[in-house]
Amino acid sequence: MSDELEPVRKYRKAVPEAHRSSLDTRVQWLWHQRFGTVQTIWKESTDPLDKTACTLVLQAVIEMDLNSIELIFQRLEGGAQGDEAVAAGKAAELIL
Numbered sequence: 803m804s805d806e807l808e809p810v811r812k813y814r815k816a817v818p819e820a821h822r823s824s825l826d827t828r829v830q831w832l833w834h835q836r837f838g839t840v841q842t843i844w845k846e847s848t849d850p851l852d853k854t855a856c857t858l859v860l861q862a863v864i865e866m867d868l869n870s871i872e873l874i875f876q877r878l879e880g881g882a883q884g885d886e887a888v889a890a891g892k893a894a895e896l897i898l
Contacts, residue, residue, distance in 0.1 A: 811838070813836070813838050813839045813842035814835075814839050815843060815847065816849065816852060817852050818831070822849075825877075828851060828855035829855045829858060829874060829877050832859045841856075862874055
């Protein structure tokens, strides 16, 4: 027998309290987690906002749904600016 221990993967079962202030903070935290963590939280959590955020992320990833991915990015980064807003100088400054 080998004396080495096999690694055990334990996924979180809920979004941490520090990231539960809104749906957007949950989506942001979930976006940076492993896929297995998102699946486990979706399966194990009893919080409806946790499940909603997980569903949004899982749908975007599994279905490769560009509309869902765009919605996530809008939540993470803010909405897209129209050409008129950019031309009028109302768009946010870009830091290059």
